[in-house]
Amino acid sequence: MLCERCQERPASVHVTRIINGEKTELYLCQECARELQPQLNFSIPQFLAGLLDYDPELEVKAPPAVERCPECGLTYEQFHETGRLGCPECYHHLAPRLDPLIRRIQGSSQHRGKVPRRAGGNLRLRREIENLRARLQQLVQQEEFEKAAQVRDRIRDLEGRLEKGESSQ
Amino acid sequence: MSLNLERNSKWMEGSGPQADIVISSRIRLARNLKGLPFPNLMNSDQQARVVSQVSRAIQAPMVFQAVGELKLQPLRELAPVERQILVEKHLISPDLAAGGGEKAVVLRDDEAVSIMVNEEDHLRLQCLLPAMMLHEAWRLADAADDALENELDFAFDQERGYLTACPTNVGTGLRASTMLHLPALVLTRQAGPVLSALTKVGVAVRGLYGEGTEAQGNIFQVSNQITLGRSEEEIINNLSAVTVRLADQEREARELLRRQSRWQLEDRVGRAYGVLTNARILSSQEALQLLSDVRLGVEMKIIRGLDQRLLNQLMVRIQPAFLQFSAGKEMTPMERDVHRAAMVRELLAG
Ligand SMILES: [Zn+2]
Ligand SMILES: [Zn+2]
Numbered sequence: 001m002l003c004e005r006c007q008e009r010p011a012s013v014h015v016t017r018i019i020n021g022e023k024t025e026l027y028l029c030q031e032c033a034r035e036l037q038p039q040l041n042f043s044i045p046q047f048l049a050g051l052l053d054y055d056p057e058l059e060v061k062a063p064p065a066v067e068r069c070p071e072c073g074l075t076y077e078q079f080h081e082t083g084r085l086g087c088p089e090c091y092h093h094l095a096p097r098l099d100p101l102i103r104r105i106q107g108s109s110q111h112r113g114k115v116p117r118r119a120g121g122n123l124r125l126r127r128e129i130e131n132l133r134a135r136l137q138q139l140v141q142q143e144e145f146e147k148a149a150q151v152r153d154r155i156r157d158l159e160g161r162l163e164k165g166e167s168s169q
Numbered sequence: 170m171s172l173n174l175e176r177n178s179k180w181m182e183g184s185g186p187q188a189d190i191v192i193s194s195r196i197r198l199a200r201n202l203k204g205l206p207f208p209n210l211m212n213s214d215q216q217a218r219v220v221s222q223v224s225r226a227i228q229a230p231m232v233f234q235a236v237g238e239l240k241l242q243p244l245r246e247l248a249p250v251e252r253q254i255l256v257e258k259h260l261i262s263p264d265l266a267a268g269g270g271e272k273a274v275v276l277r278d279d280e281a282v283s284i285m286v287n288e289e290d291h292l293r294l295q296c297l298l299p300a301m302m303l304h305e306a307w308r309l310a311d312a313a314d315d316a317l318e319n320e321l322d323f324a325f326d327q328e329r330g331y332l333t334a335c336p337t338n339v340g341t342g343l344r345a346s347t348m349l350h351l352p353a354l355v356l357t358r359q360a361g362p363v364l365s366a367l368t369k370v371g372v373a374v375r376g377l378y379g380e381g382t383e384a385q386g387n388i389f390q391v392s393n394q395i396t397l398g399r400s401e402e403e404i405i406n407n408l409s410a411v412t413v414r415l416a417d418q419e420r421e422a423r424e425l426l427r428r429q430s431r432w433q434l435e436d437r438v439g440r441a442y443g444v445l446t447n448a449r450i451l452s453s454q455e456a457l458q459l460l461s462d463v464r465l466g467v468e469m470k471i472i473r474g475l476d477q478r479l480l481n482q483l484m485v486r487i488q489p490a491f492l493q494f495s496a497g498k499e500m501t502p503m504e505r506d507v508h509r510a511a512m513v514r515e516l517l518a519g
Contacts, residue, residue, distance in 0.1 A: 071206075072206045072210055074210070082209070083335055084207065084289070084334045085334055086207060086209075086210045087205065087206040087207055087210065088203060088207075088324035088326075088332040091332050092326075098336065101336060102336050105337055106336075106337075106340065106397035107395060108399075109398070110328060110398055111326070111330030111340045111341070111397060111398070112399060112400050112403075113330055113340060113341035113400045114330075114341065114400075114401055115327075116318045116323050116325050116331075117318060118318050118319065
């Protein structure tokens with residue numbers, strides 16, 4: 001399952017928020033959870049104080065672990081035994097436990113090498129940036145500045161990657 | 170069968186930069202197809218599908234333009250001894266040679282470009298060139314990869330790069346390696362400390378036939394350990410720098426030997442040549458050690474009139490499978506040792 005905030009990294013933290021007796025559940029990735037942590041505790045209450053009767057009861061616990069790749073059926077334990085993954089999709093579905101391992105053996109988790117032309121690396125990035133710019137404008141018009149700032153950061157990140165990709169070609 | 174197993178591979182040519190120490194340069198790219206399990210989980214239908222997709226891809230005009238004509242050889246059509254020869258020529262891994270299933274090897278005529286199909290990954294593209302030609306091998310592999318990618322849908326992820334069966338290959342999927350002859354570092358007992366220091370700069374050291382093998386004949390293979398988080402160029406530059414540095418250290422050790430133990434050195438080289446040209450029984454172990462001494466003599470110009478191409482050919486031809494194949498029969502170990510000695514005498518006599 002993907003993080004509900006960034007829709008990009010796999011969700012590994014399950015956050016239950018109870019607002020006004022109503023329970024909201026959020027599945028977040030580590031990064032987003034870390035970024036939202038102060039917000040969940042402080043800014044959201046401030047933000048919403050006037051609007052909602054906020055009950056800052058927060059429950060953060062480990063996610064229901066996705067232990068089996070739905071594509072090929074491989075479990076993390078099987079991978080652990082053989083050292084071999086079952087299919088390309090394993091990288092997504094076993095990510096919560098696999099990514100730390102990759103970081104440990106590779107010292108990094110971000111590919112900086114060649115991008116296959118067929119995957120349309122640059123083209124896809126450009127398209128994503130265009131979409132985000134449109135969204136940014138929309139958010140600014142709606143005066144949703146906090147969300148807008150997130151989108152702006154994401155655009156900067158993508159633009160950085162685009163530059164790197166172009167100079168390495 | 171279209172395969173000419175007895176021909177010499179490009180890497181055996183023995184000429185090029187740093188050829189006095191660096192025997193060959195290899196680039197390997199691990200690639201997998203989208204929408205299929207990795208080979209260890211594939212059924213034979215799926216394996217056959219990969220083989221046929223690769224077979225079709227290598228016939229594409231773009232691939233031909235990039236690297237020339239490639240031919241696919243299904244492994245199951247080869248006898249065990251024939252597969253073993255491909256291992257001895259460094260064209261396929263022992264893993265691909267062993268076991269059943271639908272596997273194949275793709276070869277260019279000069280064997281500088283090869284693809285293992287359904288080894289640990291769907292494709293393992295290799296470019297193998299003589300001497301210190303890592304950058305040339307990378308350019309060739311990169312071009313072949315681009316052309317193949319035009320025909321095949323490779324599993325790729327923006328964050329993690331090329332997705333591979335083992336996370337130790339994820340990212341670039343790139344394993345660059347050089348094969349070096351380091352007899353003087355071994356003789357002066359520097360090889361151990363020098364080579365173990367390499368692991369600190371992200372370089373792995375292995376014996377002649379890859380992981381877990383002994384460094385027979387003072388030949389070592391060095392390769393990058395990390396495949397993710399660095400660009401291909403960075404990985405190759407790093408390995409090139411390490412290789413050149415190792416070659417320099419080996420040259421220094423050779424000069425030290427020349428200065429301090431000239432007569433012992435020349436005696437050792439001369440005796441090795443004497444044994445190789447006169448022995449009637451030679452084990453492969455002994456032959457490799459003697460060939461290393463003779464090679465040192467050639468590289469240090471103590472022996473003249475022998476070239477490295479011949480020494481590289483000998484290194485491959487003395488191996489058990491090659492020997493039996495060229496003799497056209499299976500042999501007992503003693504018969505092999507006798508045949509080996511005769512073959513070495515004949516080739517060295519020119
Ligand atoms: Zn997230
Ligand atoms: Zn899987």
